[in-house]
Amino acid sequence: xxxxxxxxxxxxxxxxCVEACNNxxxxxxxxEHIDMMRECIRLDRECADICQFAIKAMSSNSPYMxxxxxxxxxxxxxxxxECGKHQHDHCQRCAEACRHCAEACRxxxx
Amino acid sequence: xxxxxxxxxxxxxxxxCVEACNNxxxxxxxxEHIDMMRECIRLDRECADICQFAIKAMSSNSPYMxxxxxxxxxxxxxxxxECGKHQHDHCQRCAEACRHCAEACRxxxx
Amino acid sequence: xxxxxxxxxxxxxxxxCVEACNNxxxxxxxxEHIDMMRECIRLDRECADICQFAIKAMSSNSPYMxxxxxxxxxxxxxxxxECGKHQHDHCQRCAEACRHCAEACRxxxx
Amino acid sequence: xxxxxxxxxxxxxxxxCVEACNNxxxxxxxxEHIDMMRECIRLDRECADICQFAIKAMSSNSPYMxxxxxxxxxxxxxxxxECGKHQHDHCQRCAEACRHCAEACRxxxx
Numbered sequence: 001x002x003x004x005x006x007x008x009x010x011x012x013x014x015x016x017c018v019e020a021c022n023n024x025x026x027x028x029x030x031x032e033h034i035d036m037m038r039e040c041i042r043l044d045r046e047c048a049d050i051c052q053f054a055i056k057a058m059s060s061n062s063p064y065m066x067x068x069x070x071x072x073x074x075x076x077x078x079x080x081x082e083c084g085k086h087q088h089d090h091c092q093r094c095a096e097a098c099r100h101c102a103e104a105c106r107x108x109x110x
Numbered sequence: 111x112x113x114x115x116x117x118x119x120x121x122x123x124x125x126x127c128v129e130a131c132n133n134x135x136x137x138x139x140x141x142e143h144i145d146m147m148r149e150c151i152r153l154d155r156e157c158a159d160i161c162q163f164a165i166k167a168m169s170s171n172s173p174y175m176x177x178x179x180x181x182x183x184x185x186x187x188x189x190x191x192e193c194g195k196h197q198h199d200h201c202q203r204c205a206e207a208c209r210h211c212a213e214a215c216r217x218x219x220x
Numbered sequence: 221x222x223x224x225x226x227x228x229x230x231x232x233x234x235x236x237c238v239e240a241c242n243n244x245x246x247x248x249x250x251x252e253h254i255d256m257m258r259e260c261i262r263l264d265r266e267c268a269d270i271c272q273f274a275i276k277a278m279s280s281n282s283p284y285m286x287x288x289x290x291x292x293x294x295x296x297x298x299x300x301x302e303c304g305k306h307q308h309d310h311c312q313r314c315a316e317a318c319r320h321c322a323e324a325c326r327x328x329x330x
Numbered sequence: 331x332x333x334x335x336x337x338x339x340x341x342x343x344x345x346x347c348v349e350a351c352n353n354x355x356x357x358x359x360x361x362e363h364i365d366m367m368r369e370c371i372r373l374d375r376e377c378a379d380i381c382q383f384a385i386k387a388m389s390s391n392s393p394y395m396x397x398x399x400x401x402x403x404x405x406x407x408x409x410x411x412e413c414g415k416h417q418h419d420h421c422q423r424c425a426e427a428c429r430h431c432a433e434a435c436r437x438x439x440x
Contacts, residue, residue, distance in 0.1 A: 011129065015125050018165060018166070018169060019121065019165075019169045022166060022169035022170040023169055023170070023171075025170055026170045026171045026372070029368050029371060029372055030368070034364055034365055034368065035364055035365070038359050038360070038364065041359060041371065042356070042359055045375060046282060046284065048166065048169075048170075049273075049276070050284075052162050052165070052166065053269075053273055055128060055129075055162070056128070056132060056158065056162065056269070059128060059129045059132035059133055059158075060132040060133070060135055060136045060158075061133075061136045062266060064266065064270075064291065064294075064295060067291055067294075068291070071284065071287055071288070071291065074284075074287075075284060136262070139258050139261060139262055140258070144254055144255055144258065145254055145255070148249050148250070148254065151249060151261065152246070152249055155265060156392060156394065159383075159386070160394075163379075163383055166379070172376060174376065174380075174401065174404075174405060177401055177404075178401070181394065181397055181398070181401065184394075184397075185394060231349065235345050238385060238386070238389060239341065239385075239389045242386060242389035242390040243389055243390070243391075245390055246390045246391045268386065268389075268390075272382050272385070272386065275348060275349075275382070276348070276352060276378065276382065279348060279349045279352035279353055279378075280352040280353070280355055280356045280378075281353075281356045
């Protein structure tokens with residue numbers, strides 16, 4: 001049974017992750033060495049989009065919210081791993097938001 | 111020129127509006143007198159979806175963010191007006207979130 | 221290994237499903253006996269939204285496309301079952317599109 | 331007054347545009363000279379996303395569909411112009427799909 005507090009915490013973690021990923025996405029597109037940011041750009045978009053999907057599912061009490069959160073957790077972990085490799089501030093902040101969101105989503109999905 | 115604070119304030123207003131609209135949406139679908147909630151259901155979905163679209167635009171620094179915020183403001187106003195007609199708590203809370211979001215979006219679009 | 225033809229076939233099945241679900245959704249909201257259409261409305265939206273998510277994943281060659289298609293197949297099956305209970309033309313057409321889409325998504329996910 | 335045929339034609343143009351833009355997006359991310367594709371990547375995503383938003387609006391008979399199509403037309407035109415500058419097959423095909431979609435959306439919005 002998922003508590004209201006747990007769900008709210010997960011929605012907020014997803015919201016922070018959407019912002020961090022989309023900010024990292026557009027910042028990567030402006031980086032001098034964009035050649036190294038390909039995977040980061042791709043994963044930032046994937047992650048921002050699944051997080052918005054998870055927010056919709058949780059806030060509309062979807063019966064699929066746990067499955068969506070499980071997928072969201074996986075994408076957040078992949079994005080955290082990729083962003084964590086880069087020293088740009090936007091990447092480090094994104095990696096942190098992704099790790100936090102992955103944790104909240106794993107807990108929702110359990 | 112849009113300040114970082116103004117944009118952040120608008121993103122947060124949109125996020126609250128997404129939650130309020132999706133919560134109102136699913137609550138309306140469970141109301142005894144659903145017959146009276148048709149417009150509310152339809153507008154809740156429209157409003158939640160355009161707010162998520164506006165969040166994506168603002169957080170990825172889209173050159174179209176002002177036009178998207180202008181449309182978002184209009185849909186929020188329409189949703190606020192419809193939800194404001196109903197006495198259910200979820201409708202009243204949704205109307206309030208929509209009004210607040212419409213204001214923040216109008217200010218972004220100006 | 222997924223062939224280009226199989227993916228294209230699945231994208232097209234998802235596109236037809238998006239149209240059928242959104243059409244059924246708005247038609248249900250206009251039905252006289254809306255009281256009986258609650259589950260149909262809710263599932264139509266879920267199904268239209270996951271289908272659009274799957275289209276994005278497939279057309280951008282996402283590494284998560286198979287997991288997204290698996291979830292899409294399940295939601296399509298649930299929507300087909302619910303819509304199949306109702307005799308309205310829009311429900312029957314939606315159930316058919318959902319069954320077809322579920323099949324294509326199951327084949328993608330396999 | 332918008333005819334059913336006109337709307338269907340616009341939905342189909344948007345669907346082709348979603349596929350072309352997302353394909354161009356992921357292909358640009360794999361290009362050797364990604365440095366030159368920054369604007370193309372950014373616009374491909376914007377365009378694919380607004381096209382999916384327009385499809386949802388048209389297929390659910392949204393009262394905002396004309397305003398959404400107007401915005402969609404503008405983004406399609408911008409994406410067509412950017413993609414048209416590049417000689418890659420995926421860019422040329424994307425530019426063509428965007429021009430076609432822009433036309434259909436302008437006609438819807440009129």
